[in-house]
Amino acid sequence: MSRITKSKTIKIDESVLLCKNGCGFYGYPAWKGYCSKCWREVFSKESQQHDAAKQKRGVQPFGRRQSPQPAPVDAFSKFEEKKKVQSEKRKQTVRSIFKKSPQNTLQEPMAEKSVRKVSAEIQQIGEEFADFLKSLRKPEAALDASKQLKYFIEKIQGMPDSPVEDLSESVVNFYQSLSDRIHSKSIYKGLSQESVDLLMDYAEKYLLIRLYRVLFCPLTTDDEDKDLAIQTRIRSLHWINVHLLDAQIDEQQGNVAELIEKAITSIIEMDTMKAPQQKLECIVRCSKSIFECLRVSKGAPASADEFLPALIYVVLKANPPFLQSNIQFITRFANPNRLMSGEAGYYFTNLCCVVSFIENLNADSLSMPQDEFDRYMSGEAVPHDPTKQYSCEGLRLMHQNLSSLGELRSQLECLMAEALQLQQDNVDFKENFKREIGAVMLRTPLVLKPRKVKVNIDEEEDSDVSSRLPPPLMPEVVGVGGILSQPMISCNTQSSDFNESNNNGHSPDPVEFGEFSSHDNPL
Amino acid sequence: MASSGGHTFKVVLLGEGAVGKTSLLLRFVENKFNDKHLTTLQASFLNKKMNIGGKRVNLAIWDTAGQERFHALGPIYYRDSNGAVLVYDITDEDSFLKVKNWVKELRKMLGNEISLCIVGNKVDLENDRHISVQDAESYAASVGARHYHTSAKLNKGIEEMFLDLSKSMLEQSNTHSAASGGSSAPGSRGGSTRRQVVTIVDDDDRPERRGCCSSS
Numbered sequence: 001m002s003r004i005t006k007s008k009t010i011k012i013d014e015s016v017l018l019c020k021n022g023c024g025f026y027g028y029p030a031w032k033g034y035c036s037k038c039w040r041e042v043f044s045k046e047s048q049q050h051d052a053a054k055q056k057r058g059v060q061p062f063g064r065r066q067s068p069q070p071a072p073v074d075a076f077s078k079f080e081e082k083k084k085v086q087s088e089k090r091k092q093t094v095r096s097i098f099k100k101s102p103q104n105t106l107q108e109p110m111a112e113k114s115v116r117k118v119s120a121e122i123q124q125i126g127e128e129f130a131d132f133l134k135s136l137r138k139p140e141a142a143l144d145a146s147k148q149l150k151y152f153i154e155k156i157q158g159m160p161d162s163p164v165e166d167l168s169e170s171v172v173n174f175y176q177s178l179s180d181r182i183h184s185k186s187i188y189k190g191l192s193q194e195s196v197d198l199l200m201d202y203a204e205k206y207l208l209i210r211l212y213r214v215l216f217c218p219l220t221t222d223d224e225d226k227d228l229a230i231q232t233r234i235r236s237l238h239w240i241n242v243h244l245l246d247a248q249i250d251e252q253q254g255n256v257a258e259l260i261e262k263a264i265t266s267i268i269e270m271d272t273m274k275a276p277q278q279k280l281e282c283i284v285r286c287s288k289s290i291f292e293c294l295r296v297s298k299g300a301p302a303s304a305d306e307f308l309p310a311l312i313y314v315v316l317k318a319n320p321p322f323l324q325s326n327i328q329f330i331t332r333f334a335n336p337n338r339l340m341s342g343e344a345g346y347y348f349t350n351l352c353c354v355v356s357f358i359e360n361l362n363a364d365s366l367s368m369p370q371d372e373f374d375r376y377m378s379g380e381a382v383p384h385d386p387t388k389q390y391s392c393e394g395l396r397l398m399h400q401n402l403s404s405l406g407e408l409r410s411q412l413e414c415l416m417a418e419a420l421q422l423q424q425d426n427v428d429f430k431e432n433f434k435r436e437i438g439a440v441m442l443r444t445p446l447v448l449k450p451r452k453v454k455v456n457i458d459e460e461e462d463s464d465v466s467s468r469l470p471p472p473l474m475p476e477v478v479g480v481g482g483i484l485s486q487p488m489i490s491c492n493t494q495s496s497d498f499n500e501s502n503n504n505g506h507s508p509d510p511v512e513f514g515e516f517s518s519h520d521n522p523l
Numbered sequence: 524m525a526s527s528g529g530h531t532f533k534v535v536l537l538g539e540g541a542v543g544k545t546s547l548l549l550r551f552v553e554n555k556f557n558d559k560h561l562t563t564l565q566a567s568f569l570n571k572k573m574n575i576g577g578k579r580v581n582l583a584i585w586d587t588a589g590q591e592r593f594h595a596l597g598p599i600y601y602r603d604s605n606g607a608v609l610v611y612d613i614t615d616e617d618s619f620l621k622v623k624n625w626v627k628e629l630r631k632m633l634g635n636e637i638s639l640c641i642v643g644n645k646v647d648l649e650n651d652r653h654i655s656v657q658d659a660e661s662y663a664a665s666v667g668a669r670h671y672h673t674s675a676k677l678n679k680g681i682e683e684m685f686l687d688l689s690k691s692m693l694e695q696s697n698t699h700s701a702a703s704g705g706s707s708a709p710g711s712r713g714g715s716t717r718r719q720v721v722t723i724v725d726d727d728d729r730p731e732r733r734g735c736c737s738s739s
Contacts, residue, residue: 149706177528212525244608246590291565294565295565301549301566302565302566302567302586303544303545303548303565303566303567304536304545304567304585304586304587305540305545305586305589305590307565307567307588307589308588308593308596309590317547340531340533340603342571342583343568346567346568346585347568349585349600351600352599353588353596353600354594355592356593356596356599357592357593357595357596360595364590364592366592384723462732469537
């Protein structure tokens, strides 16, 4: 080492080797010519400026933004479900891709990778769309529609940083202009209303799946913060039960617990879907399960008075990932017609109501005193649930299993009885059969005699063919005309005679034709 | 969708819990469908097709949760709606006060674009009446709404009420599209532009309204 420095001192002036700060210590190229101490100082100052600049642009540094997150995670680690961890992990990766990219030179390969990841889905919808366009049998219309879409997608991709309101407006305007185009342009003439609706539907699906990365939870909004806020909020409301909400769900009854489970799965699934239609389908599925379970609990079709509390309960139990982002995505980019009046729109509106209710939930909305509410919120107490006989999920499951086992047993007994009955029937049948056969045997012993006679005939056939053979051939011969006792050979001759006579019968025809032609000629 | 030939109207059903909104709704839809078709899983969102003066009208009727605790969610339900049916129980004064609140709110949020029907339900309990016919009718007239008496139990006045509401919404939409120079697809165009306007109003108004609500 010393030798190297020595050789360097020979070549380079000492001032270059010294710290740039002029503190007297030696500098080092890796520290940009500073000594270790000065470098540390300079570096920290620089990174602070960097952060400040980033904050000015409204982009918070990645690490800082994450820091508030671990606290609630730790505090509620017990209630932390796996999915939340996963969703947060995902969020981190998503965020790192988005947030770092403006400054990071590595952005391009990363972005490419992420595009490649979702491309399977895009490809699938692309193929579906292409198949649909082909099925229209209108090549010009198909070409025009796909051109419009392509152009619009490029346009949106070209403006990733514009405010989300603008994006939303242009997407909605695009639906409108596409719809106007379909209704006014001649190349689309002749399409049935059904195919027009389908075309619009596919266009929307394709467009939003293609642009999902840009439009879902965009950088320019605080959707992500809202997602985290509602998630934390729901987590802190874990103690709310069916009775506090007046939801008429009787989880002890029938398959209600199962239906609730189904509803929860459906609402969580919403985030895995890309197109608003698919997301709405999940909401509809969830709502249908809830209605089913209310019908089981109540025995009558449920109204909104019962549905809304039940949906609140399901959302609280499910804590769906990216809830706000999903709602915002649907509100901003789904075809407004869909949300205005359809059934899906109704359920979606209810979901919006649920979110708003959860955000603003207080002691009043549960009609309980403030201090009680505070105690539950702080985790000091857990509200009493009168129908929950089992404090432990395992016991409830055991009870459920026991009852289903009992059911199985009774079914088995029923089956056994039936099997015995069947056995008895079998035996009876056998007896009956035997008896019948015996009776028949007794009644018809004579049947055997004609058979013996027949056998005799066969034997005689060999010896005397001409006298005994004809009877079996009778039907063939009858047509020709009563020659019953003739042997086989004579039959054949007879049939050939018949053929000849047929020919004779036909013979007049040519003569007739001849006559006609002779008549025709003079004319 | 408006493009499917006829008009589609969104109608919200507002009213306190237990005034009979749901029975009203079920009764209305049940009339058209016979009993065996009413295997309805739910009675909160129902579609009803009607024919008014040769025009096909599709009513999408949205039931809303009537409990006091959900009152603040009203704006989310009734945004973009063309009509509202405000139901009160003639034997229950509170429910009538509630209707007055709704009317005030609706007029504030949606202006005169929305057709209102005030409905006094349970006229079969005439003996227990607490809201006088005159009061109710004069109030309705003062806010530009029509007033009806119905009974879901006796199936009285319901069909008529929805019919009149549809007519009024049809008129409303015609004047609206005429005013905006409605083109080939007046329904959907009007809808999409209105949607944006209302969204803005709603965003501005929501915290403020909630504030006043929680203070009262």
